[in-house]
Amino acid sequence: MKKYFPLFLIFVLLLFPSRCLAGQLEWQLSWGGDDKIQERLSIFAHEIAVEDDEWDYSITEEKAMLSREVETWQDYNDLSDRLPVLISEKDYILFKIISLKADEKTVPPTSVYAQVAELYGAELKITVPGIISADSAKEVNELTATWKFAQIKDMMNEELLLKAVVIDGFSLGVFLFVFGFSIIVIVFLLRLRRVNALIEEEYSLDKVLEEKDNPRDE
Secondary structure: HHHHHHHHHHHHHHHHHHHHHOOOOEEEEEEEEOOOOEEEEEEOOOOOOOOOOOOOOEEEEEEEEEEEEOOOOHHHOOOOOOOOOEEEEEEEEOOOEEEEEEEOOOOOOOOHHEEEEEEEEEEEEOOOOEEEEOOOOOOOOOOOOEEEOOOOOHHOOOOOOOEEEOOHHHHHHHHHHHHHHHHHHHHHHHHHHHHHHHHHHHHHHHHHHHHHOOOOOO
């Protein structure tokens, strides 16, 4: 019987390639420039119970799909059923420095995260509207950092998920407008000052007296 086991294993791999080679969980957070957070989950070959009022939920023969939109990170942190992450930010008016860390506080046993925490083969993707300056991800592609875990609960072992610099578009726009307007005003005042100096030099009292003392030949 043992000699047929490799053939049986090859048969299983060929018959179910996607589930044997891929993980059981894909979790994605996409943070937009408007501060809204798009969250999507794909859970393969696993039954899950969700609250209908918190998630848009659909299921096929192969996987369960969950998605939702949250207005801000503060709103996301207030949810009980969420990926256990916390965000901290330092605001420098024109830009922010954002840090995203795993949250070690107790996760409700009925949450989606608790139900999928021990599934084998988990992929986490986080997209931010800025420059990722530090991360613990397996790979970073432009604005998206990707982690691959044996189980999603292994993310708790990461001291820092990512740090990013996010430009405040509105504040930057106001700054550029004020800066540009200030430059125009300064250039205008310098030219006006130069014109006034030329006028004073040409039509000053000393100039008039000098012309009277030295009349031009007709």
